[in-house]
Amino acid sequence: MNQAITRAIADEMEQDPRVIVFGEDVAVAEGPFKTSEGLLATFGPLRVRDTPISETGFLGAAVGAAMTGLRPVTEIMFIEFMGVAFDQVVTEAALMHYLSGGRFEVPMVIRASVGSGLGFGCQHSQTLERWMLGTPGLKLAVASGARSAYGLTRAAIRDNNPVVILEPRSLYGEREDVDPGEQSIIELGTAEILREGADVTVLTLGQTVRVGLEAAESASWSGEVMDLRSLMPWDKKAVIDSVRRTGHLVIVEENQYTGGWGTEIASHVMAKAFSDLQAPVLRITAPDVPVPYGLALEQRFLPSPEYVTEQVAALLATKTAPEPWWEEFA
């Protein structure tokens, strides 16, 4: 996936001289996750820069550069680091268009690595879509592999709004064939059906896409697996259409139960498709604890394909939401 991201950025830089890149160690070192290999060499030090450890400084700089004519692509190494610069994202970047009566635009991209599974401990392993979800003026997308990373990154760079793209860290090393070019750009706000199915819509995002697919492949039920891809805006129509067909919605999330992105989907779908639902929407999530250290525990944190298979089966059998595995500990 890291190569696809690099390629997406390079393709946009090639076409549009306004696109610039900066972040911590993205230039000379070519990115802590090797998502900018060759960019400095190709596009030179005016367009590809290393920054100090100053997230507020450089995200603020992205806002200013974007408002005055450039299209900065910035990197937040781990999504948690956005916490030291949160104001610039949700209160400055997101509101400047509105605050100028539409006269300024803020075409900037913030890429951030997210997620658990690599043993980084609780301050370097979250997905944290919840920090941004609901912020007017901001777009938010999540990559699930090389193909979606390529398509979403190019779309984000072309968008005239601030766009945050979350990249599951555990997928950087995964390889998937990508067909570079305009045709592979993915419109922000569109979901994708990765597998058709009749019994239940399995809605996934980021790292849970592969979990949902694996679960569906070996299950007794027939699952329609969707990659939501964008959270702001999110594809209400595609999700509701699928739920109307299957009568069931299961959301597989990497985050904790409370406040996860699935609450947004679940509450909207239940409000809009109440009579089409044969059972409550089931959210399969991690427990309400910090991401634990130690690989065995961390793997337990993220819902596994087997667990999803069982939970969905229980939902379909009983038409009620089964208790999560962690109920006994909570």
Next chain:
Amino acid sequence: MNQAITRAIADEMEQDPRVIVFGEDVAVAEGPFKTSEGLLATFGPLRVRDTPISETGFLGAAVGAAMTGLRPVTEIMFIEFMGVAFDQVVTEAALMHYLSGGRFEVPMVIRASVGSGLGFGCQHSQTLERWMLGTPGLKLAVASGARSAYGLTRAAIRDNNPVVILEPRSLYGEREDVDPGEQSIIELGTAEILREGADVTVLTLGQTVRVGLEAAESASWSGEVMDLRSLMPWDKKAVIDSVRRTGHLVIVEENQYTGGWGTEIASHVMAKAFSDLQAPVLRITAPDVPVPYGLALEQRFLPSPEYVTEQVAALLATKTAPEPWWEEFA
């Protein structure tokens, strides 16, 4: 309400010498919203301090002071300013207990003024519960008037965890009789039924409590109006019990539709009480726009009692969620 808050802090400072207060202009000036009148005079400059404009600095200092034996009560003047210090709240304060294997505690309080209605513009008028909701290790409560402010503030100061209390700014000037003393302390995580009713549970929070009450008073339907009071933890039992009785849940929120705190409640209640619900959970919220400036527009932003009355009536009549007023503009 500001007097009740001052009194709550003073009562705790009286009883516990570890309680200290700091924030911007809380000492000499006695608080931008007069929520610390007399504290400096009574408790002296060692325990009541003005800080520089350094939210990261002083919230971080609260974390350090709390971990080493004090119980700081800090003030964030407008909740948006937490954006410049977000890391200290959600990644430091919230995780230090967990990260020390339970050996350190972080008994600190962050009070913040929130909400619309006073003409402060879009960067000084939000409620932003969504920023914190779902953060493991953090508690979150919202005052709805003098009485709850008093009870929640004292409970928060006694709590051994970081607690954020949101105070609707438009209520500071409102007066309500408060009976100071231990008996008025409100356990965090408990909701209160303010008005009993048979047809529908109307769940409110902060500034929407009065909206819900007013709506219920003149309505044709019989509403059970609850003040949720705490969001982390939230009173799942009380809400679900009420919904089991009424068969309907309406949530009245001050925030935008997408990602508001009501999504958490709606998705949980629908999962747990699906068969008890005679209609989908209805969220009555503001539209997905920044809080507008100009009093007329701003008043339009916040759901009005009349609007709530109508929407609830429509829900009860049709058993489907009515469209919001802003559907035509979105």
Next chain:
Amino acid sequence: MSQPDAKNDPVQRRLELSSNPVSRLERMMEIRLVEDRIQDLFAQGLVSGTTHTSQGQEAVAIALASATRPTDVVCCTYRGHGVALALGIKPESVLGEVLGRQIGCMGGLGGSMHLSDPDIGLLPTFAIVGAGTPVAVGAALQFATNQTDGVAVSVFGDGATNIGGFHEGLNLAAVWNLPAIFLCENNLYGEYSPIATTTAVTDITKRALAYDMAAETVDGQDVDAVLATIERAVDRARSGAGPTLIEAKTYRYVGHSRSDKATYRPEGELEQWLARDPIELFAAKLVANGELTEEGVQTIRQHQHDLIDVAAQTALASPPGSIPQMFAHVLAP
């Protein structure tokens, strides 16, 4: 005196300042009168919410506008009426914004704390202390990347120098050697707190030492002195010699915001500063130079009064922001 037509164009208003000292006097008066009027409008209950006026600080705003070009970029604060007017936004547009009217520079949706106009390089003024500093650095980065000779200016208060974003912005501008100017209006207070209780240095310019950055302190009540100082910084920036921190020592006559009676000020302090009012000082200088007569000054003052009366009427006649506007500019197309 300038033509009414020119007065109607923000860019022309801006350009005239650079060439004409009398216009600088006029426009300092304009700022004073508009802000006095804003306070009236609040007092009359025609506006709710809050406002932060800058009476006493007009010389800094006018010097800034005179020393820079409309193609430069300025990031200013919630105390921004003066800078907005100086850079060229028309009085009715500032008053209208404060009143929430459609004639306002952002259609009445932003309010007193958020004024802007891309035509004169003014980004929406920043209501979060310190937030504008890195954003100005970003504008400077744009000039550097495009290799043009533009300059970006961050305007902020003394209190803002205690927040992290200030520090990060200065370091970044220094490391990248950007064409940025950091213009501190040191008015001795951050809200109700005197600088000594919140800030470990008295001279804000000391903070430039942490970034090996050029720095100058200037008398903020002397418009010519501020102008010369900013011009030196602009030259440095345009010629590739990097950023400058400027500290203008000044004072706000009124409280921090509408509700503040400023009772925390030591006795006599206000009077001392009033005695060095930037408008009076400059008027006296122009008279002494022979550029104006005492009578001429009075005529200008009266004329400005009349203009602001008209502007206020125009603003009040404009309709309030509309519901469709609320939805119009959440996302760019």
Next chain:
Amino acid sequence: MSQPDAKNDPVQRRLELSSNPVSRLERMMEIRLVEDRIQDLFAQGLVSGTTHTSQGQEAVAIALASATRPTDVVCCTYRGHGVALALGIKPESVLGEVLGRQIGCMGGLGGSMHLSDPDIGLLPTFAIVGAGTPVAVGAALQFATNQTDGVAVSVFGDGATNIGGFHEGLNLAAVWNLPAIFLCENNLYGEYSPIATTTAVTDITKRALAYDMAAETVDGQDVDAVLATIERAVDRARSGAGPTLIEAKTYRYVGHSRSDKATYRPEGELEQWLARDPIELFAAKLVANGELTEEGVQTIRQHQHDLIDVAAQTALASPPGSIPQMFAHVLAP
């Protein structure tokens, strides 16, 4: 050499350092050996994730632990094994934490970046750059509020001086005149970036000028020099004379984190620093002073080797963190 019993108690381990120079040598060796061992455990695939070791920086950690008391407070970074060991945490407890085992100082739930022990005043080491600085200021505030003579220390790198929290912490400590010490381990790099590309000053102590704060630069490879410098700062703090910024010039021999091969270093730089290894320098000094023989140094080294072998075995024998532990300490009772 100290008794095994004493060695088993973090507080005793700490106290011995202050009184016994030989123990300082032993414990520098301990740090080096534990960190080498951590790298082995990763190389063997026994740990996943990342770790940041500090080989070459041991003198700073040991001097800090020697100059302060267990009742003082330290906020350190993700590069914290050395400081944690120096302050008294036992090798099996550090190794166990890195391995995710229950014997780890936080039960295996935190990992390499988060080490702590309230008994010796070590807060959970901070994985967010700059976050620990204001927290240390808070601990200093607690000492000031309770009017005890405790001292709080923030340990951080050169790169961390570019983030806002650093700045806000220093200003706050200066304004409140708190008993705080800001101890910068300037190892010339922040991740893969050499200091010159990210930091507008070469001497970190210059940053104290922005807060009128006392500051000292010291050779970080000379444990006695660092000790004396920190002792002066501790005296200043305990006597109410306020905070100090210390810059210890040092170097990490290895990459930033596990995966970094450190190819960005100019040729010969590592070798220059290896020639001034803090352990070798101090051993040679003790031999020159007659406090130890060459043979005695070898015996200590071998003994430390053996102890770390045992510690590693002990850690590996401890069970991994358990599922109930995940849920045990989310909220305090």
